[in-house]
Amino acid sequence: MAKKRILSGMRPTGKLHLGNYVGALENWIKLQDEYENYHLVADYHVLTTDLSTEEIFTNTIEMVTDWLAAGLDPEKAPMFRQSQIKEHTELFLIFSMLITKARLERNPTLKEQARDLNIENMTYGHLGYPVLQAADILLYKGEFVPVGEDQVPHIEITREIARRFNNQYGEVFPEPEPMLTIFMRLPGLDGQRMSKSLGNTILLSDEPEVVKQKLRKAVTDPQKIRKNDPGRPEICLVFNYHKKFNPSEIPVIEKDCRSGALGCVDCKLNCSSKINALLAPILEKRKVYENDPNRVKEILIEGEKKAKIVAIQTMSEVHQKMKIG
Ligand code: TRP
Numbered sequence: 001m002a003k004k005r006i007l008s009g010m011r012p013t014g015k016l017h018l019g020n021y022v023g024a025l026e027n028w029i030k031l032q033d034e035y036e037n038y039h040l041v042a043d044y045h046v047l048t049t050d051l052s053t054e055e056i057f058t059n060t061i062e063m064v065t066d067w068l069a070a071g072l073d074p075e076k077a078p079m080f081r082q083s084q085i086k087e088h089t090e091l092f093l094i095f096s097m098l099i100t101k102a103r104l105e106r107n108p109t110l111k112e113q114a115r116d117l118n119i120e121n122m123t124y125g126h127l128g129y130p131v132l133q134a135a136d137i138l139l140y141k142g143e144f145v146p147v148g149e150d151q152v153p154h155i156e157i158t159r160e161i162a163r164r165f166n167n168q169y170g171e172v173f174p175e176p177e178p179m180l181t182i183f184m185r186l187p188g189l190d191g192q193r194m195s196k197s198l199g200n201t202i203l204l205s206d207e208p209e210v211v212k213q214k215l216r217k218a219v220t221d222p223q224k225i226r227k228n229d230p231g232r233p234e235i236c237l238v239f240n241y242h243k244k245f246n247p248s249e250i251p252v253i254e255k256d257c258r259s260g261a262l263g264c265v266d267c268k269l270n271c272s273s274k275i276n277a278l279l280a281p282i283l284e285k286r287k288v289y290e291n292d293p294n295r296v297k298e299i300l301i302e303g304e305k306k307a308k309i310v311a312i313q314t315m316s317e318v319h320q321k322m323k324i325g
Contacts, residue, residue: 007142009040017201019194037077069286078303087311091135134158227263
């Protein structure tokens with residue numbers, strides 16, 4: 001039986017952090033044998049919130065280097081830049097006629113973004129970025145989209161557009177479904193959402209000593225001041241990290257934190273060693289690609305050739321159904 005198809009994507013914001021890994025990348029890697037995966041670098045999406053383009057290319061290379069280091073296999077699944085496959089913009093144009101402005105304005109993720117970034121006058125392209133995302137997904141007839149929770153409204157918009165197209169012109173597109181990870185949001189070192197702009201990240205490329213230092217400063221229960229004070233794991237960020245990176249010791253840590261037997265310094269050291277164990281193979285693999293950035297670019301160009309074949313095929317079906325061309 002043919003494998004089901006997954007389309008996943010990220011904006012190229014540079015080096016990835018543990019939140020990106022836990023929220024998406026780890027899942028992509030797990031799924032790459034069972035499904036047919038397409039991995040997209042959403043480089044045009046960057047323009048929605050930042051018009052400067054100087055860093056897009058280097059950020060793309062950094063991000064794809066992390067994808068490869070973490071274990072995505074370009075032999076199994078193409079990795080490609082949205083900007084290099086013109087069919088994305090063409091499908092985006094057609095789709096933009098199939099959704100109303102009011103519908104796009106109701107998008108909670110966009111509202112949140114506008115609030116966070118203080119955007120008062122949103123551009124037409126920013127409002128429409130879920131439509132470009134719909135084109136990203138449907139150009140490859142993606143059936144599943146492994147993303148974080150914040151992207152679910154965009155998948156809903158994608159489904160609506162697919163339905164609308166199919167009803168209007170004839171069946172071309174599947175209605176894709178989001179695939180969420182169980183452990184969706186990993187908080188940053190200050191307890192807020194982990195985000196590069198907030199400076200509270202642990203990077204996949206951080207050396208062991210850096211991870212240790214970062215963890216040392218992480219917030220814990222503010223009432224646990226001295227080593228033997230009893231702590232409240234349920235409000236502790238480091239406990240949250242243990243849940244993800246050190247699940248087998250959770251019962252002991254919970255008990256010893258509550259009783260006061262375990263101090264934060266030791267608990268943090270233990271946690272950083274677990275994170276470093278996870279990162280060690282990634283760091284090692286990363287060095288190989290860091291020393292050969294051309295190889296990363298070649299991998300993208302190869303991926304773009306493969307993606308292009310599918311994109312052309314879908315657009316020819318679109319043109320046929322629309323009786324254009
Ligand atoms: N909008 C996504 C984000 O901001 C990135 C993205 C673009 C994407 N196209 C996609 C994600 C297609 C999944 C599928 O993170």
